[in-house]
Amino acid sequence: MHRATQTLQRLARTTAPRTVASSVASSSTASFARSSRTRSLATVTSQVPLGTNTHIPVEVQDAAVDVVSPASEMLGFEVSESQSGAPREDIGRPIYLDAQATTPVDPRVLDAMLPYLTNMTGNMHSGQSLAFAEKAVEVARKHIADLIGADAKDIVFTSGATESNNMAIKGIARFYKGKKRHIITTQTEHKCVLDSCRVLQDEGFDVTYLPVKENGLIDLKQLEEAIRPDTCLVSIMLVNNEIGTIQPIKEIGEIVKKHKGVFFHTDAAQGVGKVPINVNDLKVDVLSISGHKIYGPKGVGCLYVRRKPRVRLEPIISGGGQERGLRSGTVPVPLAVGFGEACRLAKKEMAADHAHVEALAKRLYDGITSKLTHVVRNGDVDGYPGCTNLSFAAVEGESLLMAIKDVAVSSGSACTSASLEPSYVLRALGADDEMAHSSIRFGLGRFTTEGEVDFVVDKVVSAVTRLRDMSPLWDMIIEGIDLKSIDWSQH
Template sequence: MNKPVYLDYAATTPVDPSVAEEMVKYLTPDGVFGNPASRSHAYGWQSEAAVESARRQVAELINADPREIVWTSGATESDNLAIKGAVAGHDNPHIVTSVIEHKAVLDTCKWLEQHGVEVTWLTPGPDGRIRPEQVSEALRDNTVLVSLMLVNNELGCVTDVAGIGRMLRERGVLFHVDAAQAAGKMPVDVSALSVDLVSLSGHKVYGPKGVGALYVRRSPDVRIEAQIHGGGHERGMRSGTLPTHQIVGMGKAFAMARDRLESEMAHLEELRASFLQGLSDLDGVTLNGSSEFRVPGIINLAFEGVEAESLMLGLRGLAVSSGSACASATIEPSFVLRGIGLSDELAHRALRFSFGRFSTAEDAAFAASQIVDVVSRLRAVR
């Protein structure tokens, strides 16, 4: 049986073969397998050098100082460290976030809310974007942190992080941004965006799963309290033995993303245009989220008169999703789609298609053809 065409790159990306090849060098007895924290022999020194080289590679993609990169197990941990770490030690802290954030942010803020932290939940417009004036109006004297994602993982829309960041910098409020879906998909410059904390993921950028990073601004120093203790690694912000092979893989993946950014964005734009053109003769198709402020690789579509679950079952030749992988176990309609004002009925008709580095023009044409056939067939038997 042939594998279905993979159109779920927003959930995870395959590890680039060049990345996997590099990672193997840091696993076996004839490679660099030492503990980076072992400072008394060459095995540890070599591993530490590899970790610091990868730290520079990650920093270069987002125009940061390598000393501002803290290794974590992924963007979920980075979100937790940034948010919990920022509010720790404050009396009566207040947080501002939105109702369409990733579950790693939503659940963290809900947990803090249950433990006495005030949280303001902003609602985006139909385009899925939070605007600077919304954030400004939500600020209070005790606001410690604003947490918003740069690119929404279900819609692909891009928030005006730079505008929000400039306003928050003037107000002296910390700004955390989940950029897991943005890094490697669009230019990300932490200086130009005026952000203080940025969550990054390895497996969204053709690197391995189980590794991520948190950017923590140094000038002036942003202070966050560690959430994992046991050795004081990563300048006291995140303890634990560093997985050298995974970190090297993330560094290699981010270096490749930096070198290929323009060409990959152009590639994805071409695939997007081809895919949507292939659906142009199909009536009753609605694009969810902004058509202007977005990354090219994520497309969320609702199909009139067709349930998303039925459509997915019919699309046996495609691997797609009805929303975020973190919420795929539920049959509830997407909270993101409801968050931008869609009714449950409309939200139940939406699918997310996400293209990536290894997607081809043939994949886009095949996907469009399959969708037209299956949607037409399902509508005919209503």
């Protein structure tokens, strides 16, 4: 019996259950049919908070479940029916195709974490005789290092890739600011990288933002020409979070290493566990990873910081000097354990995951483009297939999102999609505002199924067709009128 099941049963015994139907027959992990590659994320529907964007697999939608509500004496108040985890017909949980925003926790990762969330409590930094906490974290550190071909001593735990990127860029720049005050990055980096660079500009640093080609790739010659004697850092992401373009990191590393004293950082949050990485082969000095992008828990990540030759950086968090003095704060043992297990699984199953996602991406793209015209694929065709970014002419992206509410996709980066401005990534590719506004990002992952892809294809085709039927711009496009040639101020 899996630990997840045992824990749920133990909780059920200590609370007052409200029985709706027969009890749950198996744990979430038990229904995880990986061997048959159905990829259905196991879900106990009654325990998913209302309104959560969690996909309920078809095979468990009609299953009878027990709804376990906490006893009032434990909470201090009565739990009403609407507050409980009872499924409600008026609240749907969409099919999840937004894997670049986050991924669900793999049930096997949850199993690894549960002991450290329940009865194995300990602070690895304290003087307690609880060596198991420190050992568990060090095992996790080793799994993370193995995934990227690094030494475990070079792994520094953080709260996620945003902190790791801030730590790398600000930390290196500030440490070497006495002699070098120039940084190179690209126009299509993650928002946290661009904002970190802007903060440094306010501190007097000079930042070069390299342009990209129509497919999102940088020009290596432009990179080489941009490096100056006062350049301290080059920061270029591995896989773009909006369009899936994979930068030639190995070639970039070779260029950077020609210049003594210039460090190379890559944001690998979207690449780790999806494409093979070896920090030594890539000649990377600093590398950022996030746990929740590889089926691990949220709230944990790491920064690979090379020790030989040593990379120095100024900490951005003050405190107890944990993690080699680079990142103060208590390492959360359960999260670190889950992160490590996610990395172990990612290394073991990378080839199978990639083949699975690649096949689904082709099915998605072929299904949509066989029924719709004037669809543009954004990014490099040889990029990571799990990130498929499409623009639909004469369709507003936000309108399309509203029309397919039962599908969780994105109109851009999850970190910037609250803005009504068109994607800065697509604009950097040369896309006009209309096509940038019409883009949708489909994120395919380990648990995505063929049936889900087919459902999404039908929903998207139906919604786009309906929205175009209401658009006068679509009629003009069909008639061959170049919308860019129209002076709208005269109408």
